[in-house]
Amino acid sequence: MNFAIPTPGIRRRSITGLWLRHAVAFVRYWKFVITWVLIEPVVALVAVGFGIGKLVTEVEGAESYAEFVTPGLIMGSAMFHALFETSWNAYNRIDNDVYETALTTPITVLEVTLGDILWAITRALMTTIGVAIVAVIFGWIDGWLAIGILIPAVMMGALFGAMGFLFSAVAPHTTFLTLVFTLVATPLYFFSGAFFPISILPEWVQPIAWAMPLTPGVHIARGFALGNLDITHLWAAIYVVALTALMWPAAVYLLRRRLIK
Amino acid sequence: MGRGDVTEESNPNAAAASPRNPIIQVEGIRKLYGGIAAVDGITFSVQPGETYGLLGPNGAGKTTTMRMLSGLAPVDSGTISVAGIDVVKDSRAVREVMGVVTQHDGLDGGLTVFQNLILYGFLAGLSRKHAKNRTHEVLEFFGLRDRSKSNVYELSGGMKRRLAIARSMMISPRVIVMDEPSTGLDPQSRNRVWEELAVLKEAGVTVLLSTHYMEEATVLCDRLSILDNGKILDEGTPDQMIERHAPKEVAQLRVLPASLRIVREYLTQREITFREVGALVSVTGLNGDRPDLSGLNDVDGVRTSYRAGNLEDVFLAITGRELRD
Numbered sequence: 001m002n003f004a005i006p007t008p009g010i011r012r013r014s015i016t017g018l019w020l021r022h023a024v025a026f027v028r029y030w031k032f033v034i035t036w037v038l039i040e041p042v043v044a045l046v047a048v049g050f051g052i053g054k055l056v057t058e059v060e061g062a063e064s065y066a067e068f069v070t071p072g073l074i075m076g077s078a079m080f081h082a083l084f085e086t087s088w089n090a091y092n093r094i095d096n097d098v099y100e101t102a103l104t105t106p107i108t109v110l111e112v113t114l115g116d117i118l119w120a121i122t123r124a125l126m127t128t129i130g131v132a133i134v135a136v137i138f139g140w141i142d143g144w145l146a147i148g149i150l151i152p153a154v155m156m157g158a159l160f161g162a163m164g165f166l167f168s169a170v171a172p173h174t175t176f177l178t179l180v181f182t183l184v185a186t187p188l189y190f191f192s193g194a195f196f197p198i199s200i201l202p203e204w205v206q207p208i209a210w211a212m213p214l215t216p217g218v219h220i221a222r223g224f225a226l227g228n229l230d231i232t233h234l235w236a237a238i239y240v241v242a243l244t245a246l247m248w249p250a251a252v253y254l255l256r257r258r259l260i261k
Numbered sequence: 262m263g264r265g266d267v268t269e270e271s272n273p274n275a276a277a278a279s280p281r282n283p284i285i286q287v288e289g290i291r292k293l294y295g296g297i298a299a300v301d302g303i304t305f306s307v308q309p310g311e312t313y314g315l316l317g318p319n320g321a322g323k324t325t326t327m328r329m330l331s332g333l334a335p336v337d338s339g340t341i342s343v344a345g346i347d348v349v350k351d352s353r354a355v356r357e358v359m360g361v362v363t364q365h366d367g368l369d370g371g372l373t374v375f376q377n378l379i380l381y382g383f384l385a386g387l388s389r390k391h392a393k394n395r396t397h398e399v400l401e402f403f404g405l406r407d408r409s410k411s412n413v414y415e416l417s418g419g420m421k422r423r424l425a426i427a428r429s430m431m432i433s434p435r436v437i438v439m440d441e442p443s444t445g446l447d448p449q450s451r452n453r454v455w456e457e458l459a460v461l462k463e464a465g466v467t468v469l470l471s472t473h474y475m476e477e478a479t480v481l482c483d484r485l486s487i488l489d490n491g492k493i494l495d496e497g498t499p500d501q502m503i504e505r506h507a508p509k510e511v512a513q514l515r516v517l518p519a520s521l522r523i524v525r526e527y528l529t530q531r532e533i534t535f536r537e538v539g540a541l542v543s544v545t546g547l548n549g550d551r552p553d554l555s556g557l558n559d560v561d562g563v564r565t566s567y568r569a570g571n572l573e574d575v576f577l578a579i580t581g582r583e584l585r586d
Contacts (some may be wrong), residue, residue: 013386014384018384024376096370097365097366097367098369100333102384103333104356106357106385106386107384
């Protein structure tokens with residue numbers, strides 16, 4: 001590995017600067033982005049909660065299907081936002097030389113990933129908080145423990161924020177980024193226990209579903225939402241941290257290879 | 262546009278600089294891409310206050326050299342020092358004091374003109390207040406103040422380029438490296454950029470620029486290197502280079518297609534060296550003396566004019582190829 005830019009410590013200003021950049025750009029276009037942060041997931045929540053909720057009368061551990069599905073949908077939305085930020089948006093920043101410009105200031109690629117992942121976490125939190133408030137109004141989330149959902153939201157933001165770079169850093173063109181959704185987001189969304197308990201899947205599929213990186217997020221969020229935390233939620237958290245610890249350095253390596261050459 | 266005062270050797274900034282202490286010192290840098298040397302052992306130095314040019318065609322290694330100076334490309338071997346800082350060892354420290362204008366403007370389309378500058382200033386290390394004040398100053402200087410709230414994509418190509426240069430000025434650098442400052446600009450915008458670079462020079466800023474426009478090199482540079490295939494072929498002031506390699510005078514024949522064959526035969530028979538660039542036939546043949554073209558006076562569709570030798574001729578003489586291909 002060729003460390004073109006040595007990283008003697010991390011410079012906080014780089015991360016703050018990038019985070020502020022994203023926040024400013026977000027605020028400038030908030031009318032458009034808010035539709036995705038709030039309206040889209042709420043539409044899904046209402047449709048699934050009221051619609052499918054009517055058909056499903058029994059689901060393990062929850063009083064209603066809406067209560068069961070809410071933390072899953074929230075984590076799904078957190079995943080989409082974090083992934084999108086560091087795949088599509090980051091790709092555009094690569095393509096439009098926004099990172100290159102930043103790198104002509106005393107900033108390192110490692111700090112670029114940290115600033116962007118921090119913003120991915122912020123987006124994951126925004127959608128989590130927004131949708132959770134709506135769910136509280138509907139009575140599908142209650143109890144103070146549910147605030148704990150913010151913890152898996154941060155975890156999913158970091159994990160999928162790092163993962164998105166694995167695509168943007170190697171993408172030759174935007175069409176390549178379609179893979180983020182076809183290979184990652186969509187399968188995870190439907191097979192991570194968001195919509196139904198993994199236990200009802202065929203037995204041979206279950207380990208695969210458990211290994212998927214969104215699954216532990218959904219599991220932890222549901223633990224907080226339904227107030228039934230146990231040791232399995234700790235394992236899930238450790239699994240997420242371990243995955244993030246693998247993906248983030250890979251993201252730094254790939255992005256450095258892309259930008260410093 | 263003729264050669265302005267900026268290229269005179271008697272330039273006060275260049276004269277005041279001590280030749281012993283170059284602000285940019287590049288020694289034997291090399292860079293391989295897939296086994297092919299993009300930059301193949303380049304050495305040069307730039308004095309404080311000087312404007313130094315790397316002149317060469319596309320693919321000569323100019324951009325790679327500029328990227329190595331700003332730490333965007335790791336060097337394979339060789340050393341670079343800028344303002345006493347070892348770029349190879351500590352590129353972060355260099356980027357605190359050196360302005361960089363990359364080949365593509367690299368403006369942030371998600372932000373306004375003002376926000377582009379203030380963000381850059383902040384990332385470069387200015388306090389938020391200082392960055393804000395400096396943004397106002399820089400916008401004023403580059404005549405972009407009434408554009409400060411514009412989206413970047415609303416700007417013309419010339420304005421974008423000037424904004425990119427303005428951005429590099431946010432940290433009030435002593436040294437700026439600029440990769441092809443006026444490539445892709447219309448002549449009017451180009452002149453505007455040149456004017457602004459002349460003002461920077463007057464303010465004592467050292468500029469290293471790359472270009473494949475011989476006019477740009479002639480107008481802006483105190484000294485320059487001719488770069489081809491990753492190597493420096495010669496170095497000097499524009500005047501020295503022209504004196505060394507170019508004929509004093511070049512005859513240019515504007516020839517209608519019907520008469521082209523006659524002209525070719527005439528020149529070939531008299532062993533006069535010439536080259537054809539589009540509809541122009543340039544006769545560079547005789548050393549210092551005007552070639553005898555009197556026999557072409559009666560040929561229909563031939564118009565003859567004479568111009569002084571320029572850097573384009575220098576490049577041709579050294580490499581045997583046109584600067585622009």
